[in-house]
Amino acid sequence: MTAFVMLDGVHKQWSHTVAVGPLSLDIPQGEILALLGPSGSGKTTVLRLLGGFETCDAGRILVAGEDVTAVPPARRRCGMVFQHYALFPHLDVGENVAFGLKGRGTREGGRVAAKVAEVLALVGLEGFERRRVQELSGGQQQRVALARALAPEPRVLLLDEPLSNLDPALRERTRRELRALIKRVGITSIFVTHEQDEAFDLGDRVAVLQAGRLEQLATADELYDHPASLFVATFVGRANVLRGRAAQALGGRDGQVLVVRPERLRFADAGVPGVVRERRYTGAAAFYQVDTEPGDRLEVLAAPDAARVGDRVYLEPLGVIAFPEARG
Amino acid sequence: MNPRLGLAGRAAFTLLLAWLVLYPILIVVGAAARPDALAAFASRPGEWRALWASVWISLASVALAAAIGVPLAFLFEWLEFPGRKTLGSLIALPAVLPPFVGVIAFLFLYGESGFVARAVQRTLGLEQAPWRLQGAGAILLVHAYSMYVYFYLFTRAGLAKLDASMLEAAQALGAGRWESLRRVTLPLLRPSLAGAALLVFMTALGSFSAPYVFGGGFRLMTTQIVATKLNGELPLAMVETVALALVAVAALAVLRRTEGDDILTALGKGTAPRRRPIRGAGARRLAAVAGWALAALLLLPHLTLALVSLVPYGSWTTETLPPVLSLVNYQRLLGEAERLRPLVNSLWMAAASTLAALVLALVAGALGARRRPWQFRGPIEGLIALPWALPGTVFAIALATTFSVHSPFTLRWVLVGTTVLLPLAYLVRNLPLTGRAVLAGYRQLDPGLAEAAASLGAGRWAAFRRVTLPLLKPALAAGGSLAFVSALGDFVTSIVLYTYDNRPISIEIMSSLRLSELGIAAAFGVILMVVSAAVLGLGARQ
Secondary structure, three states: EEEEEEEEEEEEOOOOOOEEEEEEEEEEEOEEEEEOOOOOHHHHHHHHHHHHOOOOOOOEEEEEOOEOOOHHHHHHHEEEOOOOOOOOOOOOHHHHHEEEOOOOHHHHHHHHHHHHHHHHHHHHOOOOOOEEEOOOHHHHHHHHHHHHHHHHHHHHHEEEEOOOOOOOHHHHHHHHHHHHHHHHHOOEEEEEOHHHHEEEEEEEEEEEEOOEEEEEEEEEHHHHHHOOHHHHHHHOOOOEEOOHHHHOOOOOOOEEEEEHHHHHHEEEOOOOOEEEEEEOOOOEEEEEEEEOOOOEEEEEEEEOOOOOOOOOOEEEEEOEEEEEHOOO | OOOOHHHHHHHHHHHHHHHHHHHHHHHHHHHHHOOHHEEEEHHHHHHHHHHHHHHHHHHHHHHHHHHHHHHHHHHHHHEEEHHHHHHHOOOOHHHHHHHHHHHHHHHHOOOOOOOHHHHHHHHHOOOOOOOOHHHHHHHOOOOOOEEEHHHOOOHHHHHHHHHHHHHHHHHOOOOOOOHHHHHHHHHHHHHHHHHHHHHHHHHHHHHHHHHHHHHHOOOHHHHHHHHHHHOOOHHHHHHHHHHHHHHHHHHHHHHHHHOOHHHHOOOOOOOOOOOEEEOHHHHHHHHHHHHHHHHHHHHHHHHHHHHHOOOOOOOOOOOOOOOOOHHHHHHHHHEEEEEHHHHHHHHHHHHHHHHHHHHHHHHHHHOOOOOOOHHHHHHHHHHHHHHOOHHHHHHHHHHHOOOOEEHHHHHHHOOOOOOHHHHHHHHHHHHHHHHHHHHHEEEEEHHHOOOEEEEEEEEOOHHHHHHHHHHHHHHHHHHHHHHHHHHHHHHHHHHHOOOOOOOOOOHOOOOHHHOOOOOHHHHHHHHHHHHHHHHEEEHHHH
């Protein structure tokens, strides 16, 4: 795999205590990469460094082999979709999309208009050229922002929390549409999100960031099944974290922290004894909160009729992930 | 409240406002509709010259004020340099100088016997003063100094609301710094710029002090009206008044249209752009030095006034700087009952008119503070805003005309020559200031609060006193302090309507100048300035 976008030891110091990097990332052409992390993890800074809105204190950024570290945003050819879209309110939809297209003279005008129509069709907004941006729904505004970013045919597409401004009912559908559209265009894309579902659904690979550092860069399956750190294990997916005596009860060695996914715990005839305290029904399955005798509360995902509140049960782990305590 | 009673109350209130604000204007229009007066106006070239001068001086004032205020706003909002905060607020200082006081400060500073002229004369060894501060240039100088603040404040507010991601979006689409400025920043600032332009144009159109003192033979419509009235050509003065009012209304209509709607900023949700520090120690020092030099230049009129106020009568003749300084002017001013009189007059008239304007604004707000759409809303808000749209001279003439006749059946009484008329004029001129603030305050109130008070057993009056009034305090303080300060420093309406018994400070300053008592005039100016600044500061603190 050859890197189309490359971050090489990129570092940005905000203050004595807050810094991002040093960070290295390779992104092959056409990949959609998710930058996932809690707020303050530096994911937005990484995106803004890529777009040129922040300058690195150290390291290099390469796009298609060209060092763009010192190239200002206006000449970097990165399309950007902003969190609140940043549509120009004094321009209509067509003028917004045409903003980055050169040549507004009469001769070139036809070419620009054709390009605007083409990109608007791509995002499913044919004939919206003369609409005011204020009249559009949130989803439509998001698509105009996307069309505007794509119109100048950038080399890289950057998206800052592209779905956070949509109402939840719309998000899942938009996610799939967005992915299909980016794949159709074939543009290398990097987006920021703090939601795991979004990162998994939309990204080919996910880079998990924590306190300015890259914890792991992998596919969704790998992140879930083989987390590189306790942070990734708990941030990605639901997890029971066990320490000390409780960890030893599940076969952990001294000084180890164990992580058990709720679906990797099973009600059995023998194992860790406990009492079911709560049951949360989700339709296909149910989450059970079990207080174990060692004094932990574990979450178990099982069939809806597997147990009732008050039942005495035994828990058997089907798979545990072990980390040395120090890394936590 | 009984709905029919409420309706009657609103109707009565609307009529009261109409009598106060609209009726005098209509009377002037009626008085102007006389063929001989119209013919006299149309046939005299001086009239058209004055009208045209008013228009072009106002347009030039807008251009000059924008040329100074807009770059300053960008400088202070977008760049970071030592002393930015302090300088940024110092720069708004011309606003605390009442118009007439500003004018005499300029006279002392740049006039033919002012400090600067004396210094130049001495340095170059000239026989005579190097220049005379007169005509259009002098008027524009004063206007630029006192009105750039509007552009400065409006542009800064607009820039602070600007969404940084808009500029970043433009950059990401390939626009450089100048292109972003031209294609994104300036269009987004349009409502702010148009608002400032409107304010400057209206202020310049109604400006009286500067053309009165510096105009000489160069007449603007405001000074022309007063001169015509003094000549006793009352019908002609009415026509002139109506002509000036028409220009004001036309300008308002045109500029309101370009102002556009507030929707421009409605989409923005992000934060304002971060300030860029000026890099390079040399450039930073230069910016700081230039900034302080500018602040000194802006403060010079204030300092001049303070200095001249310390000069005893007749002690300063040909020297560049006054040789003797003492507090004797202040002692005389505060010690002699006759001298103290104008100060007391101005204070009570400003206080009474402000209080009355606040009460009227509160009534308007209370009548409108219902959930269901209320009748008379348009007329009431329009009447309250009207005095803002018309120059002070227009209202002064209108009130003088209306209340010079005893005719109770047409609601006219003789008030000319009494001490009541001037505070009444202040009240009319204050209405838009208190009205705008209080109505805005009411709009921000949650109507549920009054209902909550009612559900807890508070009657209408108790709910008003214990809930509404405390919440409106900032709005009342803001509108009230502005109104008080503008009434305290008023010259435009005072010169038409004052009597010997209620002569205000500005008139006393003028007569002191006529008697060459520069020190006394300046001392009054300083007192006016200090009280204005204190009241404005108090209003902003609430």
